[in-house]
Amino acid sequence: MRFLMKSSMAVCALFLSLGAVVAAEGDDAAKKQEMLEKKFEKQMSGATLVGHFTVDGKSNGKPPREERYEIASVKKLEGDQWLITARIKYGQNDVNVPMPLNVFWAGDTPVISLTNLTIPGLGSAFTSRVMFFEGRYAGTWQHGKVGGNLWGRIEYADQKPETAEEK
Template identity: 50%
Template sequence: MNLATSRYVSSSLSLLCLLSSFALADEPATTLPSDEQLKREAAFVEMLSGATLIGHFTVTGNEPKGEPPRLRGERYDLVEVRKIDEQHWLFKARIRYGDHDVTIPMTLPVEWAGDTPVVVVDNLGFPGLGTYSARVLFHKDHYAGFWSGTDRGGHLFGTIERSKPADDNTTDE
């Protein structure tokens, strides 16, 4: 191999190594959740599993001019909430609103805004209910968000209620 060929091969190898390092830098890092994030996720499971979301939703755009949207009741009995993978969670829920009363397992994406979990749904179909997009956040004993369907949308909000254990015999004295 002559000197010119040797320099060409050396330059090519250097360029390939450089390009490889950039390609590797663009690969998503697979890191384990921090202890703090694991605590947040455990608190989210504890807050919602076995809880009932009781609140209201609105349908915006149909109200008379100058009138606020009418509040309609909703109720979600969350049998179980658990993490499936890095971003998806299983919500087993009984959903009651209007004349609907169905129990379905739902795999929903959950993102985190700091320490606040947010369900982020885009055009997701729910059997018997329709296709929806939504952003719903959970904080302390409340939930709030925005929803939209095929031809309407609105707000939703309410409280997260947990039933007291049956063997709780404490009294206030």
């Protein structure tokens, strides 16, 4: 009987200590995620995405088109919702647009996800998935039946652009 009581107490103590370890790991993961989110918010506010995009089936041997998105601000709202205000040049349009978007995380990598978003002055049904990592971005885009790929580098607000001699 004593053996069973001691064994039961040992098992209970083991489960309690495992629960404390799991809770501590959960707290560490939440702190790490919060740090990643603050870093993303700080780095992307004032950043410029400089790169290229393609239109599926329209290359005709031409190089990809250039694109440039100036990010005025990035702010986490609630859950996966973020407010990203960007200057968007698209066709003849040049507008600053606050957009509520989802940002999901693949480990330490943020991925912007928008589905059938209406952008005032530009239209509706914009869908995109764009990931950001190590000063670069890459993803896919869709506007109605037209879509393609996009990629480039991120120029951060506290970083001066490279001159031709530095490249």
